[in-house]
Amino acid sequence: MASRVSEVAVVGAGYVGLVTGASLARIGHRVTCVDEDGDRVAWLREGKMPFYEPGLEEMVARGTGAGRLSFTEDLDAAVGRADVAFVAVGTPQGDDGAADLTNVSAVARGIGRALARSGRRARPLVVANKSTVPVGSGDYVSALVREGAEEAGDAGAAGEARFGVASNPEFLREGSAVYDSLFPDRIVVGAEEAWVVEAMRALYAPVIEQNFPVEMDPRPSVTVPFVVTDLASAEMIKYAANAFLATKVSFVNEISDLCELTGADVGSVATGIGLDGRIGPRFLNAGIGWGGSCLPKDVSALRAVAREHRHDTKLLDAAVAVNERRRDLAVSKLRDGLATLEGRRVALLGLAFKPNTDDLREAPSLGIAAELLSLGAEVVGYDPVAAKAAAHEAPGLRAVFDPYEALAGAHAAVVVTEWEEVRNLDLRRAASLMREPKLLVDGRNAFAPDDARGAGLLYRGFGRG
Ligand code: NAD
Numbered sequence: 327m328a329s330r331v332s333e334v335a336v337v338g339a340g341y342v343g344l345v346t347g348a349s350l351a352r353i354g355h356r357v358t359c360v361d362e363d364g365d366r367v368a369w370l371r372e373g374k375m376p377f378y379e380p381g382l383e384e385m386v387a388r389g390t391g392a393g394r395l396s397f398t399e400d401l402d403a404a405v406g407r408a409d410v411a412f413v414a415v416g417t418p419q420g421d422d423g424a425a426d427l428t429n430v431s432a433v434a435r436g437i438g439r440a441l442a443r444s445g446r447r448a449r450p451l452v453v454a455n456k457s458t459v460p461v462g463s464g465d466y467v468s469a470l471v472r473e474g475a476e477e478a479g480d481a482g483a484a485g486e487a488r489f490g491v492a493s494n495p496e497f498l499r500e501g502s503a504v505y506d507s508l509f510p511d512r513i514v515v516g517a518e519e520a521w522v523v524e525a526m527r528a529l530y531a532p533v534i535e536q537n538f539p540v541e542m543d544p545r546p547s548v549t550v551p552f553v554v555t556d557l558a559s560a561e562m563i564k565y566a567a568n569a570f571l572a573t574k575v576s577f578v579n580e581i582s583d584l585c586e587l588t589g590a591d592v593g594s595v596a597t598g599i600g601l602d603g604r605i606g607p608r609f610l611n612a613g614i615g616w617g618g619s620c621l622p623k624d625v626s627a628l629r630a631v632a633r634e635h636r637h638d639t640k641l642l643d644a645a646v647a648v649n650e651r652r653r654d655l656a657v658s659k660l661r662d663g664l665a666t667l668e669g670r671r672v673a674l675l676g677l678a679f680k681p682n683t684d685d686l687r688e689a690p691s692l693g694i695a696a697e698l699l700s701l702g703a704e705v706v707g708y709d710p711v712a713a714k715a716a717a718h719e720a721p722g723l724r725a726v727f728d729p730y731e732a733l734a735g736a737h738a739a740v741v742v743t744e745w746e747e748v749r750n751l752d753l754r755r756a757a758s759l760m761r762e763p764k765l766l767v768d769g770r771n772a773f774a775p776d777d778a779r780g781a782g783l784l785y786r787g788f789g790r791g
Pocket residue numbers: 337338339340341342343360361362363366414415416417429432433456457458459496497498499500619620
């Protein structure tokens with residue numbers, strides 16, 4: 327059965343919005359991505375990607391080529407014709423640790439104004455929030471859309487029939503975002519009205535049923551669970567998922583410290599516990615801890631919500647404290663191996679917060695570089711895509727695009743991000759280029775200790791006995 331084609335507006339053409347827009351076009355909808363950044367829109371119109379994400383350029387080209395995907399700064403026009411308008415703008419961490427809703431508020435008001443100006447009466451609009459926002463934001467967005475409509479002189483726009491709000495949290499992972507958006511583990515929709523849920527179910531039908539032309543093999547599942555909740559629960563699901571993942575990594579890092587003290591190997595322990603179906607094997611990699619654009623800010627926002635309710639988050643506080651120690655641990659492993667950092671050259675291998683992205687938000691590399699520079703070390707960073715941006719973010723860091731250039735003359739190297747290019751390093755060549763003591767601090771336990779030692783490196787992993 328052919329599925330219904332929807333007109334979609336996606337506001338915010340960032341990692342989430344652009345991938346969402348391109349994947350909705352991929353499954354047959356007509357999508358307009360709206361961004362306030364004129365340069366970004368101009369780039370996208372020329373087929374250039376504003377950030378690095380594997381497979382995205384091809385998916386965008388396919389959408390624009392088929393006439394199903396376009397880019398604009400004009401919110402009014404996009405919302406005027408939309409059945410569903412996604413809010414996919416940034417919700418960065420504010421000074422108080424809480425989520426900063428400035429962008430979401432501006433877009434919600436703008437959607438209200440656009441709705442009023444469009445003068446449409448018959449077709450209702452779903453405002454679907456993909457930005458990660460605290461519980462209660464759905465009602466807040468609803469109020470702002472209404473306010474926007476009233477500002478534009480259309481008090482009638484406040485009528486319930488004209489729009490409904492859904493929370494549709496996003497779980498894609500940078501680095502595999504295209505795959506995740508077409509083959510998600512689940513789709514979560516929170517809403518208070520049945521018609522809103524049904525509109526979202528219809529929009530996602532090709533993904534839910536895995537019924538769209540696809541070249542990717544293997545197809546991971548026959549159907550994708552569509553989880554329907556109230557607004558508040560959907561908003562909480564996103565925070566709870568990220569808080570759980572962060573806690574899981576901090577947990578294995580605490581076990582990693584105990585492995586170091588007792589002579590156990592955290593890799594074997596992770597394998598042994600991860601095969602228990604109740605635990606699962608993922609997010610059990612010990613090392614320098616979690617960072618990135620989501621986990622730190624989302625855990626912080628959840629703790630801020632708890633503070634507002636005068637509730638203690640002992641477990642989350644501990645997860646954060648354990649994580650903060652990881653970077654210090656990397657630096658102390660360097661200091662132990664080098665005696666001093668003053669005047670020593672350290673190569674950071676991988677700068678983006680994880681492989682296959684150029685995203686540097688809360689990247690561990692930046693904190694480690696700043697600490698090493700403050701201790702008098704010379705720091706050279708390698709990353710296949712994020713080197714230039716990292717040099718800008720961390721003044722004093724010399725960034726290069728060739729790992730061996732970073733290693734040449736270095737007294738020590740730290741594996742910060744386990745890119746394939748880092749995992750596949752020729753360790754003998756690395757050792758031949760480095761200066762004594764040729765220390766390798768393996769922040770992701772990416773190498774077999776024996777291989778590294780056999781190549782002539784002084785190897786220090788995390789939790790490896
Ligand atoms: P991003 O910074 O990459 O993109 C945000 C985009 O929104 C930018 O292009 C910006 O120009 C645009 N924008 C901001 N204000 C605007 C406005 N008023 N009108 C039009 N455009 C506007 O952000 P992101 O990483 O895509 O994150 C978006 C949201 O999704 C956040 O809430 C984030 O927590 C959540 N999220 C992110 C990820 C991820 O991996 N990046 C995963 C899941 C959820």
